[in-house]
Amino acid sequence: MKDKNDFPMKDKNIVYFDNAATTFKPYRVINKINEYYLDYNANSHRGDYDISFKVDDEIDYTRDLVKMFINAKRKDEIIFTKNTTESLNIIAFGFFLNYLNDGDEIILSSSEHASNILPWLILSAKKKIKIVFVDSKDEKLNIEDIKEKITSKTRLISIAEITNVSGDKRDIKTICKLAHKCGILVVVDAAQSAPHIKIDVQDTGVDFIAFSAHKMCGPTGVGVLYGKMELLKKMVPYTFGGGMNENYNEEHLELVEIPYRFESGTPNIADIIGFSEAIKFLNEIGMDTIERKEKYLRKYLIDELEKIPYIKIYNKNNEGSTVIINIDGIMSGDLGLYLNTKGICVRSGKHCAKMGDNKEDTVRISLYFYNTYEEIDILIDALKNKQEIYNFAGI
């Protein structure tokens, strides 16, 4: 296992448990970004000179690493975007806006991130699409409940592999099998799964996935959109401009090959190049090791939290790397601010998942493999200061 010396942010005397929002970046990612600016700063696809060729090679290399990381069949099925949100929007408006007809139905879960709900709500307004929500009872989605919602009109299931609040892990392979039998496509929001577990798009058979580099030790400003080639061929670009056209006049626009037609304009070159080091870093540790380490950390955290009688844990039985809690009578925002006074970073509120009326605000502790048992002890010690917490909250 890599140690804390890999991360500059690990020297800062803070305990960082907001990894579901973004993760720390190792030195090697930061150095790789700097290397581009220091040594071969040039645009991509534009030059006839060595440093520009180098840029194209590096971007191509990252694309190859992403392809292998998710076991895609082809490198050109990997499209670079800004983030998960942009990937999901491109999927919704570049593909499904044309693919869906009035009266069609989309199934979403009620615990999706806003980025996997709002694009579909906007699309449903444009096209008279019906959105059907499946609920996650006790923070866990039941496949039987999805089955019940499927009708002859269902054309799409769009769902997170692991949810960002309660860490509900969905069996994507089974969902894809069920969906494909009925001619339904499956979009997976992998923002919380790609950083934590092995993704294999050929094994699951998923049609589209979206994730962000910044939640997996990579830079901000880089997202991935994967789609099966036969579907990408039917997708239309969402932005138009330089680098995506072969020839054009007033009547006719000839697009360049996939994936470049979906990447018009100058890409986020430095960060795409930096992302390669994040993938290599995760690969060197191994996704199995990451998953196992986080499982142990989470078990330890839950065991210790359970010893504190006034703490309510909401998602003990889930598998993701988040634990959501509350203290009786304390607003989650106050608890978050109290922990901040101890140098502990957590997130409170609804965590961008606002659908469903009964969702309470919670404090989310989200782990990544570089967290330690010692950091959990610091959190537990802080949470044991019951009187201090109540005083802080003015109760």
Ligand SMILES: *Cc1c(COP(=O)(O)O)cnc(C)c1O
């Ligand atoms: C973070 C997150 C997103 C959005 O990711 P961005 O990088 O902010 O676009 C979408 N879905 C889930 C499940 C997330 O955790």
